Amino acid sequence: MAASASKIQAGSHPNNRPSSLASLGIHTFFVVYSLLCIIPLLLIVTVSISDERSVVKNGYRFLPDRFNTAAYEFLFKDIGQILHSYGISIAVTVIGTVLSMIVIALYAYPISRSNFPHAKFFTFFVFFTMLFSGGLVPWYLVYVQMLDLKDTLWSLIMPLIMSAFWVLITRTFFKETIPQQVLESAKIDGAGELRIFIRIVLPLSMPVLATVSLFQTLAYWNDWFLSLVFITDNRNISVQYLLYKMLANIQFLSSNPTAAAEIARAGGMFNFPSETVRMALVIVGVGPIVFAYPFFQRYFVRGLTVGAVKG
Incomplete structure (x- = not known):
């Protein structure tokens, strides 16, 4: 009985594994979900080190037109x-x-x-x-x-x-x-x-x-x-x-x-x-x-x- 139970348990694992297509779909979903969480934070970081006039003129961008740390310099005046x-x-x-x-x-x-x-x-x-x-x-x-x-x-x-x-x-x-x-x-x-x-x-x-x-x-x-x-x-x-x-x-x-x-x-x-x-x-x-x-x-x-x- 123990041997049969072991065979059943051993044979049950492959059936519990998702198919390749399902695994791809799951991984794709979580990758997209993670990017949706990370991208806004990256945008905030990029804008915070951008030039003020460039942001006002061109809007928010992931790659700053001009690098500028004036925002942090202004904040750290009261460090x-x-x-x-x-x-x-x-x-x-x-x-x-x-x-x-x-x-x-x-x-x-x-x-x-x-x-x-x-x-x-x-x-x-x-x-x-x-x-x-x-x-x-x-x-x-x-x-x-x-x-x-x-x-x-x-x-x-x-x-x-x-x-x-x-x-x-x-x-x-x-x-x-x-x-x-x-x-x-x-x-x-x-x-x-x-x-x-x-x-x-x-x-x-x-x-x-x-x-x-x-x-x-x-x-x-x-x-x-x-x-x-x-x-x-x-x-x-x-x-x-x-x-x-x-x-x-x-x-x-x-x-x-x-x-x-x-x-x-x-x-x-x-x-x-x-x-x-x-x-x-x-x-x-x-x-x-x-x-x-x-x-x-x-x-x-x-x-x-x-x-x-x-x-």
């Missing part, structure tokens, strides 16, 4: 504030992502256990927050008056630390993917719940934890609204909010001749590259976060629970 805001964003992203994953995993694990008596209540509790909220004003008052987090880094971390959606995703992974036999065996061997969670559940859950971590990292890095609401000076603003302020100022000056005349009369600089600097702002804002994806990517396709239960 001290940019680097400081980069440090704020990196600190908030790293600390926020780590704390967020701790909170999400610790909440999702108990409600995934069938022997937890209040699992349904706490599952409904977190699901309810996805449908209803207290509103913007109570949310603001809680962080400012009750928790006194205004103008602190914690005001950029705490509002995003808990995500009901990712709690439910993680809970589903714990419940459907991690074999209950493994947990029961560990419990029989004398392991407590905390040891089971740290030594067994977390290592087997790296795919979902890495995926949630990546999205939380993107959420923290791309956030500018919290800096707008809670930060009143430039000391603790994130780099995204700093770039947002720069873009708003550029757009205002570009569309307001009166303000431009007043700035010129006062001896200020107004002839800045307004078109190319917008693209340079995108590159400055998106650059570091691109390197976060390769760190998480290897966990997306790894099936760590395959073969965990031996019959």
Whole structure:
């Protein structure tokens, strides 16, 4: 019987392989899809290093007519504030992502256990927050008056630390993917719940934890609204909010001749590259976060629970 099963299993692999035409179609689709994601970014990079007059005259092009770094020179005139805001964003992203994953995993694990008596209540509790909220004003008052987090880094971390959606995703992974036999065996061997969670559940859950971590990292890095609401000076603003302020100022000056005349009369600089600097702002804002994806990517396709239960 074992030999027959081995033959059946060995013979089933060729039938599961897609045909050459199907493989070509799949590869073509993903190549085209990848190019559609990469080409716009390449265009942004090209425009950001193009001459301003050339861009205004000829429009956006993949090959610049004249190479010019005036947009980056204009941005880096305030390099001290940019680097400081980069440090704020990196600190908030790293600390926020780590704390967020701790909170999400610790909440999702108990409600995934069938022997937890209040699992349904706490599952409904977190699901309810996805449908209803207290509103913007109570949310603001809680962080400012009750928790006194205004103008602190914690005001950029705490509002995003808990995500009901990712709690439910993680809970589903714990419940459907991690074999209950493994947990029961560990419990029989004398392991407590905390040891089971740290030594067994977390290592087997790296795919979902890495995926949630990546999205939380993107959420923290791309956030500018919290800096707008809670930060009143430039000391603790994130780099995204700093770039947002720069873009708003550029757009205002570009569309307001009166303000431009007043700035010129006062001896200020107004002839800045307004078109190319917008693209340079995108590159400055998106650059570091691109390197976060390769760190998480290897966990997306790894099936760590395959073969965990031996019959």
